[in-house]
Amino acid sequence: MDKKANDIALFNYYRDAELRGADLILRLVNRAEILDLQEPLARHLADEAQHAWLWTERIRALGGQPMSMDDRYHRYLRRKAGLPTNVLDLLALIFVVEERTNKRYEEHAARADVAPETMQVLAEVRTDEEWYLAWLTEQLQELGQSEGQERVAATLTHYRALEAEAFAAALADEQKAKREGAETRE
Numbered sequence: 001m002d003k004k005a006n007d008i009a010l011f012n013y014y015r016d017a018e019l020r021g022a023d024l025i026l027r028l029v030n031r032a033e034i035l036d037l038q039e040p041l042a043r044h045l046a047d048e049a050q051h052a053w054l055w056t057e058r059i060r061a062l063g064g065q066p067m068s069m070d071d072r073y074h075r076y077l078r079r080k081a082g083l084p085t086n087v088l089d090l091l092a093l094i095f096v097v098e099e100r101t102n103k104r105y106e107e108h109a110a111r112a113d114v115a116p117e118t119m120q121v122l123a124e125v126r127t128d129e130e131w132y133l134a135w136l137t138e139q140l141q142e143l144g145q146s147e148g149q150e151r152v153a154a155t156l157t158h159y160r161a162l163e164a165e166a167f168a169a170a171l172a173d174e175q176k177a178k179r180e181g182a183e184t185r186e
């Protein structure tokens, strides 16, 4: 697969991850017990949608087609973690997903062959993701005062393990799709 096709496929995964992030937040925004989180969650939702749009623009600029992806990562996470029933689970799940997103963007930005337009999108989305990680860390620490720091740490460990399994499965899928794409072009 050439670099352009590779980038289009990768940006489609990024776009899909942002849309699924938005979907998760949208489902949680309406929960009555998290009324005091409405404002940051609404901002997060708006940003995730904007990030999906930025990747859509990059895909189109490269002559690609934005696609609905069969994203095993989020499918697996949903099946394993379900939809959180309390604020601690909700924040922990969003935190580990954001942590991964940020890490993927950080690794991408460190590559030698990143186009300036892509770098611009990476910088914009990373600024937002870092804001969320800082905000979520603050919320989790605050929650630790009432729920116990040990319980918060254990919940994060629990979701990190689920997330790592989902990510490994998703990566295997992406690599398989790339190999199949390369075979089709040969």
Ligand SMILES: [Fe+2]
Pocket (backbone or CB within 6 Å): 018, 021, 047, 048, 051, 101, 125, 129
């Ligand atoms: Fe995002």
